[in-house]
Amino acid sequence: MDGKTAPQMRHFNPYSDNGGTILAIAGQDFAVIAGDTRQTVGYEIQTRYAPKVFRLNDKAVLAVNGFAADGNMFVKKVKQKLEMYRHAHAKDMPLRAIARLIQTMLYAQRFFPYYVYNILGGIEEDGSGAVYSFDPVGSYERESCRAAGAAQSLVQPFLDNQIYFKNQQPIPGGPPHPVHLPLSRVIALVTDSFTSATERHIEVGDELEMFIVLSRSHPQQSLDPRLNATEVSTTASGEKVFVIRRPLKRD
């Protein structure tokens, strides 16, 4: 080998993949946004607790997944803009406006993108539960459920089957498939999605962090005490935000 002819350099790659998975499901008058807390690079577990899901205000929660440095920086900038909006307008930015803000911020970096998949969940101004999902350069749409990250290919087909009832026939003569599922069912689906993804994907595990946003029109304004949820909303009159933390397998 001749070391003199070509300049030998280690090319610098400004990105890495930090694993993990996020997931959000919208109900009629609530939204659930969840993610695991493991942060990896390659086969190495960097830490067992690095949050990927963030409360933005009392009606919006943002989950970020992909390159952790970009993700943290992006969330920081979104929070800064939301704070400036609050100072200017004396109210929280509505969910659909946050979604458009995120698309603008992502597309602004079109030629050096944030390597991050975003899922925004929360309550719209009409009180309905909503989920917005984004690609790294800002394409987005409103959906009722979305998984992203390392185990997207494991979780999304399960969601298509259990939420959208794909490949399921309703019982002949029986009731049609429901359009919206109740909160208890959604929490069970999210928990099962993550325990299953943990079993089959090495980059998923350690802890499940699940945010639940309840619309003011939701019949119950508190959660079943057996869920062991912590309330993190800031006002008594607005939407309610709760966090549930569950252990996942650590191997």
Add this chain to the structure above:
Amino acid sequence: MDHFPTNWGRPRNDLNDAYNTYPLHQRPYNGPKDTFADGVQRTQQPIVTGTSVLAIKYKDGVMMAADTLASYGSLARFKDIQRLHPVGSHTVLGAGGDMSDFQYIQTSLDTLLIEEEITQNDGHSLGPSEIHEYLKFLMYGRRSKFDPLWNSIIVGGVKDGRSFLGYVDLLGVTYEAKTLATGYGAYIAQPLLRDAVEEREGQENSITEEEARKILETSMRVLFYRDARSLNKYQVATITAAGISISESQHLSTEWSFAEGIRGYGAQTQ
């Protein structure tokens, strides 16, 4: 056969050790040159490198260890370089990767501290989490300019009764944990550190200073046996509410008599 001696004895894949010199930096090129072909020259590989840093949280605060070697490729070039650096009175940095980039970081943090703590003199001081946040922006900003500071850094400290242990690297990736290790230590020592801490799940705060020192010494010894870019001289930093202390360099005792019994390698057939 690779006839280029600087390539001998290296890992086949530099992903194994992203913070080491590979290969030795380019020698001067004396041929015809297009002045404007390259544009600006940036850090594209580390040159003089430090290897692992280990750290653990214990009862009174944070303990950190790093050996004193700065390598030039596979050459053990500088054998008495301090890789643990105090910042203010609550924080210690430990760095692996390019030592000149680390010394630049030391200088810029010392300048920051003069401004924040001496010039302003308002009774506020920077704690470990603030230093970590500042470094995150510094490192992420430089990676975004495609001009990275080629380091992996551990920030440890105690302020207002809270101990802090965080990591930041050349990409701006950050995280916190009860035990941390950089470089080869992330592969070899981190499992040992986690083992020691996780067997006391829920009562990590019961690890005494002696026990923490013992855990780090054992891990440093394993690293010295297995990491070819390490040295049997290391320093330990302790950061507690009482302040910072960085030890003199200590010698690692090692046991090699087992090597006598090894048969079957190279020319030795019996």
